[in-house]
Amino acid sequence: MELDKMDENEWKYHGEGNKSLVVSHVQLPRVLRLLKYPAEDCENPPQTPEQAFRQIQNVVDFSSNVMSSLLGEKFIHSGEVVKLPLEFVRQLSIRAQHQRPAMRCDKVMDIYSGCALCLPNLTSPTLHQPTHSLPLCIEIKPKCGFLPSSKHVSKDIKTKVCRFCMHQHDKVARGKWKRRSLYCPLDLFSGNRQRMQFAIRQLIEEPQNNFKIFKGGQCIYSSKEGSDDSLDLNSLLHQLRPYFTYGNNRISHVTGKAVLNDFIQVLVNALLSGGGGGGHGGGVADRCGEGRSFCEASLFNKERIRHGSQDLNSNSVLSRILQTQMLDTLNIEGLHPLYRRVEQHLQDFPKERSRLQVDGPYNEAFLETLQKCPAEDDGSVEYAAAKVHQYRVAMTAKDCSIMVALVPSPEEEEEDDDEGLSSQRWLRDFHSTRPPAFSYSVSILDLDPKPFDSIPCQLRLDQRIVSCYLRTGGALP
Numbered sequence: 493m494e495l496d497k498m499d500e501n502e503w504k505y506h507g508e509g510n511k512s513l514v515v516s517h518v519q520l521p522r523v524l525r526l527l528k529y530p531a532e533d534c535e536n537p538p539q540t541p542e543q544a545f546r547q548i549q550n551v552v553d554f555s556s557n558v559m560s561s562l563l564g565e566k567f568i569h570s571g572e573v574v575k576l577p578l579e580f581v582r583q584l585s586i587r588a589q590h591q592r593p594a595m596r597c598d599k600v601m602d603i604y605s606g607c608a609l610c611l612p613n614l615t616s617p618t619l620h621q622p623t624h625s626l627p628l629c630i631e632i633k634p635k636c637g638f639l640p641s642s643k644h645v646s647k648d649i650k651t652k653v654c655r656f657c658m659h660q661h662d663k664v665a666r667g668k669w670k671r672r673s674l675y676c677p678l679d680l681f682s683g684n685r686q687r688m689q690f691a692i693r694q695l696i697e698e699p700q701n702n703f704k705i706f707k708g709g710q711c712i713y714s715s716k717e718g719s720d721d722s723l724d725l726n727s728l729l730h731q732l733r734p735y736f737t738y739g740n741n742r743i744s745h746v747t748g749k750a751v752l753n754d755f756i757q758v759l760v761n762a763l764l765s766g767g768g769g770g771g772h773g774g775g776v777a778d779r780c781g782e783g784r785s786f787c788e789a790s791l792f793n794k795e796r797i798r799h800g801s802q803d804l805n806s807n808s809v810l811s812r813i814l815q816t817q818m819l820d821t822l823n824i825e826g827l828h829p830l831y832r833r834v835e836q837h838l839q840d841f842p843k844e845r846s847r848l849q850v851d852g853p854y855n856e857a858f859l860e861t862l863q864k865c866p867a868e869d870d871g872s873v874e875y876a877a878a879k880v881h882q883y884r885v886a887m888t889a890k891d892c893s894i895m896v897a898l899v900p901s902p903e904e905e906e907e908d909d910d911e912g913l914s915s916q917r918w919l920r921d922f923h924s925t926r927p928p929a930f931s932y933s934v935s936i937l938d939l940d941p942k943p944f945d946s947i948p949c950q951l952r953l954d955q956r957i958v959s960c961y962l963r964t965g966g967a968l969p
């Protein structure tokens with residue numbers, strides 16, 4: 493990829509979030525992640541090209557020096573900042589525009605800085621083994637997987653119903669989504685296979701922005717944002733069937749339910765595994781004792797747990813994300829006064845902003861500050877700043893996505909099958925309850941640092957969500 497000879501025709505719209513728009517190369521396994529601005533700023537970019545470059549460099553540094561050490565290097569691809577020709581970026585934005593979902597068009601792609609983050613395309617992984625099948629990639633944005641236990645929490649409901657479940661009521665009330673998602677992160681993070689399967693079923697049912705499936709780099713399943721068309725589960729089943737119709741191909745009556753069950757089981761295995769690289773099946777650390785907490789809003793029936801509780805393998809992607817999320821020990825209610833302490837200090841001593849690394853640099857020293865933060869508040873600004881750092885890191889872990897790439901294991905594919913996916917056969921016993929073997933790789937994406945100034949908004953958002961829930965949701969079943 494030669495940066496001075498970029499051809500917009502070789503790139504296509506891939507997806508976007510709230511902060512960035514992503515385009516993928518049509519041949520190379522690469523994506524470019526570009527910044528977005530509020531549409532009202534489109535004539536007048538809110539930052540200079542130098543500031544945009546710094547912002548993206550901060551993302552790379554935060555991901556490679558801070559998040560990768562907390563989450564595990566094997567899951568992280570930090571990428572690099574690139575400077576692109578402005579004409580290329582302008583053409584790209586025109587090409588992308590008509591594919592963007594309406595609900596995202598309150599923001600425009602940055603066409604002024606020429607800066608972007610270049611990353612490996614995690615939806616078209618390069619394979620170490622040749623295989624006939626296109627990889628299946630599943631993106632999950634799991635959100636916060638624990639209930640706060642901080643003494644600063646002022647509303648009892650926050651210790652019973654998780655943030656995601658409460659937020660759903662607010663989102664529906666504000667018209668962001670037509671229907672509530674019944675996914676509960678506490679079920680996904682539980683380490684209990686049944687609860688995890690239940691959680692994934694709910695994600696499939698109502699994906700919102702928490703679930704997507706890609707096949708060969710193309711998104712084949714996601715929420716039709718802003719519309720209430722019921723998703724075409726049948727078309728998903730049609731796409732998944734070739735991957736799960738094992739046994740022999742005369743058995744064409746494998747039910748849709750069985751296909752979906754197997755798919756979910758393979759996904760759960762990948763999420764429970766030590767992660768990274770190939771390998772089959774999951775390695776659950778089967779420990780006794782009560783499982784992790786339950787959310788009262790989850791529709792999972794606790795009585796259905798047949799095999800006791802299981803815990804997450806501490807090396808699994810979910811465990812690493814959860815541990816990092818739990819750096820939020822005080823909850824926003826306990827953190828906000830410490831934020832105010834730092835803010836006050838910076839008003840009195842503006843030059844302290846750089847010593848306290850409020851806006852970076854996100855280097856080893858930043859990581860060390862948050863890792864060595866004392867347990868007790870000594871009243872210092874250093875303590876307050878370290879707690880704010882921890883909280884911001886936890887926020888990133890609550891907002892990241894997991895990408896699971898699945899490829900049927902070559903040894904289980906029939907060697908001389910050149911009829912493509914439709915006649916795929918699997919060399920395994922149809923009656924086995926074990927799902928077919930896949931090679932998988934697990935990555936974490938979207939690891940931007942959350943700005944220091946976003947903390948007051950977090951407090952307001954928390955208050956709004958809780959009061960909306962108490963007003964509307966708490967009373968409903």
Ligand code: ATP
Binds near residue numbers: 513611612614631891
């Ligand atoms: P959010 O609103 O969740 O914070 P964001 O604006 O920070 O999102 P990303 O989540 O990083 O943006 O990217 C938007 C989407 O682009 C992702 O949900 C994913 O589908 C896709 N994407 C991002 N990075 C990659 C990658 N390296 N490979 C493949 N797809 C990617």
Ligand code: ZN
Binds near residue numbers: 677790
């Ligand atoms: Zn919940």
Ligand code: MG
Binds near residue numbers: 509891892893938
């Ligand atoms: Mg995202």
Ligand code: MG
Binds near residue numbers: 509938940
């Ligand atoms: Mg993001």
